[in-house]
Amino acid sequence: MTELYSRRSFLAGVLTSGTLSAGAGYVLTRREPVVLVLATGADTTGGRQLLVTMWNQLNPDAQIRTETINSSTGDQYEKFLSKKADIFNLDVIHIPRFADDNRIVPITPREGHSLLPAVRRLSQRPGHDDFWAIPFNTDVGMLYRRITDKSVADVEPELADLITKAPGQFAGQLNTVSPQTDEAFVVNVLEHALAQDDAILTEDGTLSFSLGQWREALGPVAAAVRSGRVTDEAGEGDTTRTFQRFGLRYMRNWPVSYPAVDRAERTKVSTAEIRLGGLPTGIIGGQSLAVSATSENKDIAEQAIHFLTGTSSQLLLAKYGFAPTELDAYIDQRLAESLPHLKYIRYAVESSRPRPMHRGYASFARVFAQHTHRLIKDGEQLTQRFIQDMQKEIG
Secondary structure, eight states: OOOOSOHHHHHHHHHHHTHHHHHHHHHTTOSSOEEEEEEEOOOSSSHHHHHHHHHHHHOTTEEEEEEEOOOOTTTHHHHHHTSOOSEEEEEGGGHHHHHHTTOEEOBOOOTTOOBOHHHHHHHBOTTSSSBSSEEEEEEEOEEEEEESOTTSOOOOOOHHHHHHHSTTOEEEOOOOSSHHHHHHHHHHHHHHHHHHOTTSBOTTOOBOOOHHHHHHHHHHHHHHHHTTSSEEOSSHHHHHHHHHHTTOSEEEEOGGGHHHHHHHHTTSTTOSEEEEEEOSSOBEEEEEEEEETTOSOHHHHHHHHHHHHSHHHHHHHHHTTOBOSBHHHHTOHHHHHHOTTHHHHHHHHHTOBOOOOOTTHHHHHHHHHHHHHHHHHHOOOOOHHHHHHHHHHHO
């Protein structure tokens, strides 16, 4: 893959455009140095940390110190609050709880922010022009497919067809073994349900509470897993390894895995290319940066967030495999030429659905995973208790 934005050229470009100089000029007027603590999950690509390093190089009197916190859907709230942080890098599903409990403060987006509408809705404060958090990167489920011969017509498949017409050739996160893999399982189950019934989860993240609807929507994937037509893995990493090790034709995964998978698979004689396509309806995810309500440096934290989430930063993150949040990144000519698959990610984001954006999401995800795992792995039919448990958490 072409190295589109090296560290030096990226830094020079954003300084020229003024994106960084405005933030640097504000911070450099300070007389007393400060340290901003950024609570975040692990950075497996190095892209986010590179942006932090750039900020620190430009702002010696306002350094960001990253506190990496390993957490899952169920415990991010507690673990993040255990650190005295100025900035939280929140999974979007946790924003409502942090906001409802007054753990974060509103932040005004910078002028000219061209956020995709689906991304904007996840972080914007209802009824206001400001946000609870500024989107750092977005995410959406994608379908990977292995191309062995470019001269043969490549018809993009439907997810519902793969579990019946491509036995043994599709891998997804349709198993879970711990809280660390529960969320991947929940997302995959929702995507398979949507592939059968587009009305089971609405565009605003409202779930159906019809037992018959859920039984019908999840019946095909449950049958496919139990019959061995689908390879069910626990977590994105295991799914990728299975896809590569056994040369499978199809895989469901997030966009951030694409650069590494594509580079590795192109070295195989039997693989001509790895292509990305959207699911019928993917689940949107991503991370957003929020200012902690307890921070003593809220103004500087806000400046740092605008730097880390700006258009130029989005170009860099896209190079590392992250799905950009802004339209400007998707229509950037140089980026589009180097990363032609970005247009498919944009289409997938625009047609995606959010998970239930509710302060009780973590508890909902736990009971949803328990019930649907018993259905898919053990053949235990869903009962009205499934509906009651979901309603108890988010109804």
